[in-house]
Amino acid sequence: xxxxxxxxxxxxxxxxxxxxxxxxxxxxxxxxxxxxxxxxxxxxxxxxxxxxxxxxxxxxxxxxxxxxxxxxxxxxxxxxxxxxxxxxxxxxxxxxxxxxxxxxxxxxxxxxxxxxxxxxxxxxxxxxxxxxxxxxxxxxxxxxxxxxxxxxxxxxxxxxxxxxxxxxxxxxxxxxxxxxxxxxxxxxxxxxxxxxxxxxxxxxxxxxxxxxxxxxxxxxxxxxxxxxxxxx
Amino acid sequence: xxxxxxxxxxxxxxxxxxxxxxxxxxxxxxxxxxxxxxxxxxxxxxxxxxxxxxxxxxxxxxxxxxxxxxxxxxxxxxxxxxxxxxxxxxxxxxxxxxxxxxxxxxxxxxxxxxxxxxxxxxxxxxxxxxxxxxxxxxxxxxxxxxxxxxxxxxxxxxxxxxxxxxxxxxxxxxxxxxxxxxxxxxxxxxxxxxxxxxxxxxxxxxxxxxxxxxxxxxxxxxxxxxxxxxxxxxxxxxxxxxxxxxxxxxxxxxxxxxxxxxxxxxxxxxxxxxxxxxxxxxxxxxxxxxxxxxxxxxxxxxxxxxxxxxxxxxxxxxxxxxxxxxxxxxxxxxxxxxxxxxxxxxxxxxxxxxxxxxxxxxxxx
Numbered sequence: 001x002x003x004x005x006x007x008x009x010x011x012x013x014x015x016x017x018x019x020x021x022x023x024x025x026x027x028x029x030x031x032x033x034x035x036x037x038x039x040x041x042x043x044x045x046x047x048x049x050x051x052x053x054x055x056x057x058x059x060x061x062x063x064x065x066x067x068x069x070x071x072x073x074x075x076x077x078x079x080x081x082x083x084x085x086x087x088x089x090x091x092x093x094x095x096x097x098x099x100x101x102x103x104x105x106x107x108x109x110x111x112x113x114x115x116x117x118x119x120x121x122x123x124x125x126x127x128x129x130x131x132x133x134x135x136x137x138x139x140x141x142x143x144x145x146x147x148x149x150x151x152x153x154x155x156x157x158x159x160x161x162x163x164x165x166x167x168x169x170x171x172x173x174x175x176x177x178x179x180x181x182x183x184x185x186x187x188x189x190x191x192x193x194x195x196x197x198x199x200x201x202x203x204x205x206x207x208x209x210x211x212x213x214x215x216x217x218x219x220x221x222x223x224x225x226x227x228x229x230x231x232x
Numbered sequence: 233x234x235x236x237x238x239x240x241x242x243x244x245x246x247x248x249x250x251x252x253x254x255x256x257x258x259x260x261x262x263x264x265x266x267x268x269x270x271x272x273x274x275x276x277x278x279x280x281x282x283x284x285x286x287x288x289x290x291x292x293x294x295x296x297x298x299x300x301x302x303x304x305x306x307x308x309x310x311x312x313x314x315x316x317x318x319x320x321x322x323x324x325x326x327x328x329x330x331x332x333x334x335x336x337x338x339x340x341x342x343x344x345x346x347x348x349x350x351x352x353x354x355x356x357x358x359x360x361x362x363x364x365x366x367x368x369x370x371x372x373x374x375x376x377x378x379x380x381x382x383x384x385x386x387x388x389x390x391x392x393x394x395x396x397x398x399x400x401x402x403x404x405x406x407x408x409x410x411x412x413x414x415x416x417x418x419x420x421x422x423x424x425x426x427x428x429x430x431x432x433x434x435x436x437x438x439x440x441x442x443x444x445x446x447x448x449x450x451x452x453x454x455x456x457x458x459x460x461x462x463x464x465x466x467x468x469x470x471x472x473x474x475x476x477x478x479x480x481x482x483x484x485x486x487x488x489x490x491x492x493x494x495x496x497x498x499x500x501x502x503x504x505x506x507x508x509x510x511x512x513x514x515x516x517x518x519x520x521x522x523x524x525x526x527x528x529x530x531x532x533x534x535x536x537x538x539x540x541x542x543x544x545x546x547x548x549x550x551x552x553x554x555x556x557x558x559x560x561x562x563x564x565x566x567x568x569x570x571x572x573x574x575x576x577x578x579x580x581x582x583x584x585x586x587x588x589x590x591x592x593x594x595x596x597x
Contacts, residue, residue, distance in 0.1 A: 123322070125318065125320070125322050126322050128283075128288055128318070128322075129316075129318065129321065129322040131288055131311070132286065132288060132314075132315065132316035132318070132392070133315060133316075133334055133335040133338060133382070133383075133386075134311050134312055134314075134315070134335050134338045134339060134386070135311075135338050136311075139338060143324065143334075146324060147324060147325065
């Protein structure tokens with residue numbers, strides 16, 4: 001049977017194995033994204049909006065995070081959470097928790113770097129104007145970030161794109177265990193090796209659609225936030 | 233000493249940027265209910281002074297008091313009860329209504345209150361039809377009116393205006409000035425207006441503070457500055473010409489007698505005998521007459537002849553350029569009928585009279 005036809009059959013028929021893998025991928029990458037946002041956005045915004053000595057080297061360091069090879073991150077997290085590692089006591093190796101940790105480490109720098117560039121582009125008079133209208137320091141910061149909210153949404157989208165399609169790190173720390181840590185990317189690798197091209201193609205199509213859908217969703221979110229009612 | 237009427241007082245303010253002293257103001261106070269204009273040339277430190285007074289920037293030295301309070305308490309109180317309009321106001325990418333209501337929302341007003349107040353102020357300022365417009369589509373004049381509405385909707389105790397008309401065409405400039413005169417004065421307790429435009433300062437403000445090179449040269453009512461300019465810069469900004477130069481011969485009847493190209497002119501001012509001076513006069517203070525008329529029965533102390541070099545129509549008036557004592561290029565302003573009666577034309581000769589009190593001598597250099 002043609003792998004594409006088989007793939008469509010598997011997706012439309014609601015194949016348990018395929019859909020279980022898809023949902024697990026979204027759950028793991030979604031959780032990792034949430035954690036990455038928690039530290040990536042504040043770090044990026046703080047560096048982008050403030051002026052301090054050694055700012056340039058710090059920015060260079062954050063941008064280096066974009067080039068972090070996922071397999072190296074996977075290896076580092078593996079060493080961290082393996083039995084003899086500093087976090088070995090948590091016993092999370094080969095579990096979704098380790099995969100979330102690895103993916104958060106990959107997505108964080110993406111979110112930080114893109115939101116840093118966005119915050120850096122806010123003109124200095126925005127804060128002055130916000131303060132002049134009575135904003136306190138925190139409110140003024142939010143009003144500065146409001147000006148680049150579309151870029152901040154793009155930062156999150158970039159982070160998600162980096163982890164949903166990543167295979168090296170999740171393979172190392174997750175182990176591709178059936179029913180536990182098998183996600184779309186690791187399943188595609190395995191099923192291709194096994195010659196199950198239909199399953200691999202089905203997961204590939206869904207992976208592309210998920211990435212597309214999430215980006216569209218974030219784009220719409222950005223648009224919506226631009227058009228919210230004036231008195232809200 | 234602090235005057236009870238003084239709502240905001242700045243003392244010993246010094247601001248340095250990289251070792252460069254850009255502001256050095258001993259004392260400046262804004263009184264309740266007044267409009268104080270800070271007038272000065274470009275790079276005089278006007279905007280820095282405004283940011284310091286608005287407590288948006290910390291000075292290198294000195295402090296300000298707002299309603300008797302100092303430090304953080306003053307800054308917090310001032311944040312809540314003042315508003316500022318900048319030369320290039322920033323708008324958050326949204327509608328006019330969102331931007332005008334921003335300050336009210338920050339002060340905790342409910343959505344209904346915000347909407348009511350925003351509609352009222354925009355209606356008052358004639359921009360009610362712009363409420364739902366995206367701020368990116370506003371013209372320069374509209375944008376500045378929206379910025380003014382955004383500040384005035386807060387009914388601030390102090391309204392800071394930093395060159396609000398500097399980037400506008402003449403029509404919009406007139407409209408904004410009218411808004412400042414008509415609405416800002418009524419809705420804001422006191423107004424601090426930063427401007428480099430002397431007409432704006434002198435026509436709108438109750439008092440004018442002249443700032444040159446980061447220092448206050450004179451603070452007073454427009455009349456005080458006009459009648460007793462502290463230095464030649466103020467004389468110039470109040471519309472005086474400074475082309476007459478000479479040296480002091482003697483002091484006589486509380487006037488200085490100055491030799492200008494062989495002609496003795498009586499002036500007011502303070503300068504030592506023999507010192508070089510510049511003499512400021514206003515073109516409208518020169519009285520022109522036909523060259524053959526004599527001066528014997530007039531109270532004006534100064535009389536000399538001059539040659540007309542140019543006659544230029546200036547609306548209903550004529551601006552006459554003259555070659556005066558010592559070949560100095562001078563200017564006079566006369567009405568159209570006077571110009572016709574005297575048959576003023578280039579190369580013609582006229583006699584010029586001017587009161588001693590209309591000539592102000594300042595040390596040259």
